[in-house]
Amino acid sequence: MNKPAISKKDATKKPTNVSLNTQLVAQAKSLNINISSACERGLNEEVRHAIEVKWKLENKAAVESWNDWIQESGMPYDEYRQI
Template sequence: MNRPARFEGPKRPTNVSLNAELVEEAKRLGINVSEACQTGLAAEVKKAREAAWKEENRAAIESWNAYTREHGLPLAKYRLF
């Protein structure tokens, strides 16, 4: 199931290894490292979910693309342009 990547629930402490210079620069710039990590992780989870969905539905997508290549869009005659 392709659920939205919203992670608003409770947080838990997690150990993450990050480049020390990068963390220090982030702190100097006032970046919330935990929030930035969560944002990046959420983006990666979303990307992985999308890739999994595309793979799970690859056959149907290819079938539909083949149909439209052969027959055109089903409602093309109603297009205004």
């Protein structure tokens, strides 16, 4: 399971209006799905994903530099690795 973007202990609730597909809402209600919780889980996943993408973009040069160094030099402490 992925780490949530915001932990539940830090969360306070705020009433928010969202527009959802009416058929989807009706189906969720018929299945006793808590729509607020489902929306929150989905939004949490989207935020977590956006944070991950942002981190990768911000650190792309450093990761590529490290990968280039490994290609040229090998992994640190390779001589101590037991295969």
